[in-house]
Amino acid sequence: MENQINSENAKLIALQLGLLSAELQDRNMLWFLNSITQLYLNENQLYVSLIEYDFGQSKEGQSQLQILQRFFEKYFCDKIPGLSDVIHQSQTFDTIIDFLLKINGNFDRTDKLNIPYQNLLGFLFKVNAFSTIYDQNKSVVKSFAKPKSFLQANETSDIELVYKTQRLDSSDDQTVRREIEISQEIQNSSFLIKIFAYLKIKKQTFIFMRKYQGTLAKRLETLNNLTLQERKKTVIKLSFRFIKAIKAMQDLKIIHRDLKPENLFLDNLDLQLSNIIIGDFDCSKKLQDRDCDRDMSINHQSNTYKYDAPEIKYSFEYDIFQYALIVLTIANNNKYIGKEIVGCRNLNEQDHEEYYSKESLLKNSNLSQYPSDFIDMISKCLKRDPQQRPTNKDIYEYTSSLYYLGTIKVENTVQQISEVQTRQNQNYQPLLSENLTQQQQQQQQQQQQSQLQQQQQQQQQQQQQQQQQQQQQQQQQQQQQQQQQQQQQQQQQQQQQQQQIIIINNNNNNNNEQGSQQQQQQQQQYQQQQQQQQQQQQQQQQQQQEQQQQQQSQQQQQQQQQLQQQQPQQQQQQQQQQQQHKRKQEKQNKNI
Known part of the structure; x- marks a missing residue:
């Protein structure tokens, strides 16, 4: 790379190297930059490789700033006028970076109308335009054409990328x-937002992410174009895909604490087909065991109060509450239930029960159209006490049964309300446990069906084996018949030869009576031998046929015995399936 550095590109390379070194020191990562061969350049963009890191020359008291100053003296000071004076006078990275920003095109100047250093992004990545997607409170999100340098992005689908940053006057560096x-923890999950890289320029940080099809908040209005049945099915699908994303996040020990439709991204414009991708982890936290009983600080709390849970403790149940409140709002035709301005945290226990109890929810005409079990699940997730809420596993198993089995139906509003009023003081089994028993029954039925299929396959295999044995026996018989025919032909040839011999003898010994008598005796003996051989062959054939018949009858008897043994088992399994099906229908009738 040393031959590629000149007075024109040295300034931009030094700026990138200064930003990198400042971030490494900020993250307490010491990189021993000793040689120019540790750097790679492609279209004036700087790359470094972990393979080139040298961790074997550590010296006490050495800082990343000192390493960079020595490196600049060795390779850059002769190409950049004034750099030597700056690095000898600087005690921090800011002074060096300000100097490099200025000489590269006055990038040190900030414009209140635009995001600070956005012009530097355009210069580095050769981007001409940025389009604003979101600009509220502290956050700013803009899209731009994908640069060639983002090799991690998909060449076909990632046509555009987005960057997220915070306004300089309100930026929280810890956030x-x-x-x-957290972005480094979630890179392998398809249900959590994809982050490609970040760039920190002094206090301004740009996070570069995948651009999705939009947010759930902007697509909810499309539900109004669906029929009642289609809308309910879509809500069930979204609730299942949403909890699947939460489960993936909580499996990584991450709590979000700011779930809302604006933070849920879509990979398809059709809500019936789209997955839910969770994004915006600026309020999130990697949960440790010691955090479970701690209160959130003000900086860790969300900016949207209406979806906040009542408690302020670190827990996975916090996200479960926000999940249920979002699903409830969608099911209620996008209308919030509760006090939207102050949120649930400022409700007393009585008001909370009046808004979110199962009985209160089923009185709502929009919600009463859903299965009562589904409303019961939402109500449990909205319990004021976090310990009474179901886990993500419980919710996942229940919603997956609705999602895959398609048990979504229209409920009668009047019947539901009257039924709830008559059961207010009755105890009933929890919804999730009932659903789990149904799933177990279905699994048992599937196992029984697979066993029956295996038995049928075994029978077919046995029949095929019998057919193969019969074919083999027929082939053996044919071979034996061919051998017999060959023997008969040989005998006939011998007879003809003997007759010829006899004729010759008769012609030569007409006057010899004794010779003729001997010949006659020989002929009689030969005929007797032939008859005996034929009788022996017939006896052998009869014995072979009798043996074959005995073997076939024995095989048939064995098969019949096996079938007789299998038939009672099949009948018992069918009876069990019928009984389980009747019980399931009775439970469904009771629920209806």
Whole structure:
């Protein structure tokens, strides 16, 4: 790379190297930059490789700033006027970076109308335009054409990328640092937002992410174009895909604490087909065991109060509450239930029960159209006490049964309300446990059906084996018949030869009576031998046929015995399936 550095590109390379070194020191990562061969350049963009990191020359008291100053003296000071004076006078990275920003095109100047250093992004990545997607509170999100340097992005689907940043006057460095650290944890999940890289320019951090089809908040209005049945099915699908994303996040020990439709991204414009991708982890936290009983700080709390849970403790149940409140709002035709301005945290226990109890929810005409079990699940997730809420596993198993089995039906509003009023003081089994027993029954039925299929396959295999044996026996018989025919032909040839001999003898010994008598005796003996041989062959054939018949009859008897043994088992399994089906229908009738 040393031959590629000149007075024109040295300034831009030094700026990128200064930003990299400053971030490494900020993250307490010491990189021993000793040689120009540790750097790679492609279209004036700087790349470094972990393979080139040298961790074997550590010296006490050495900082990343000192390493960079020595490196600049060795390779850059002779190409950049004034750099030597700056690095000898600087005690921090900011002074060096300000100098490099200025000489590269006055990028140190900030414009209040635009995001600070956005012009530097355009210069580095050769981007001409940025389109604003979101600009509220502290966050700013803009899209731009994918640069060639983002090799991690998909060449066909990632036509555009987005960057997310915070306004400089309200930026919380810990919040940004937390989101960057969490982004490294979620890279392998398809249900959590894809982050490609980040760039920190002094206090301004840009996080580069995949651009999705939009947010759930902007697509909810499309539900109004669906029929009642289609809308309910879509809500069930979204509830299942949403909890699947939460489960993936909580499996990584991450709590989000700011779930809302604006933070849920879609990979398809059709809500019936789209997955839910969770994004915006600036309020999130990697949960440790010691955090479970701690209260959230003000900086860790969300900016949208209406979806906040009542408690302020670190817990997975916090996200479960927000999940249920979002699903409830969607099911209620996008109308919030509760006090939208202050949120659930400022409700007393009585008001909370009046809004979110199962009985209260089923009185709502929009919600009463859904299965009562589904409303019961939402009500349990909205319990004021976090310990009474179901886990993500419980919700996942229940919603997956609705999603895959298609048990979504229209409920009669009047019947539901009257039924709830008559059961207010009755105890009933929890919804999730009932659903689990139904799933177990279905699994048992599937196992029984698979066993029956295996038995049928075994019978077919046995029949095929019998057919093969019969074919083999027929082939053996044919071979034996061919051998017999060959023997008969040989005998006939011998007879002809003997007759010829006899004729010759008769012609030569007409006057010899004794010779003729001997010949006659020989002929009689030969005929007797032939008869005996034929009788022996017939006896052998009869014995072979009798043996074959005995073997076939024995095989048939064995098969019949096996079938007789299998038939009672099949009848018992069919009876069990019928009984389980009747019980399931009775339970469904009771629920209706």
